[in-house]
Amino acid sequence: MTQPPSGPTPPSGPPPPGKRWHTREDSGIRLDARLRWWHDDEPIEHPRIIELFNSSLVLDEQGRYQLQIGNDWCFIQVEDAAYEVRTVDVTPDERLSVRLSDRTAEALEPGTLAVDAEGVLSCRVKGGRAKARFSRDAQYQLGELMEQGEDGHLYLRAGQRRLAVPVPLESLGA
Secondary structure (H helix, E strand, O other): OOOOOOOOOOOOOOOOOOOOOOOOOOOOEEEOOOOOEEEOOEEOOOHHHHHHHHHHEEEOOOOOEEEEEOOEEEEOEEOOOOEEEEEEEEOOOOOEEEEEOOOOEEEOOHHHOEEOOOOOEEEEEOOOOEEEEEOHHHHHHHHHOEEEOOOOOEEEEEOOEEEEOOOOHHHHOO
16 A cells, blocks of 8 residues: 655646646745745735745755745745845954844855946845845945045955955945
């Protein structure tokens, strides 16, 4: 006698009107360009769900974004940046570090800094594979470390270190 497959039974037949069946490949979950979560075009607003989703977001080897919660997972759609830079720190060894919405921290690569049409900074994270958008607080923290050089270019000051910033001063609304 064979055992039935383990796990939930897949739905049979068409979904009820106005509904659709979700799969791991088509979860209906999306992260918009302003880092807001959506499910079937309805905003997700519960703070604990948002925090769970932020901390469960991973980038797989093929460059697809997934939510991984325990043993369960699904692919999601990411419209622009996948992570938010929440804090900028200068480490004791005079390096710049960013803390991200997935509760990880990593070195900031100043050469990856960019600014969008709205004046919001972003950078590359996760080994350059993903984009992170700066929160207002983090952008302010980074701005406090910026200075204009005699050559007219922007630099980040981290202790005694001075790092070139590839963003034009005028793009920051200064």
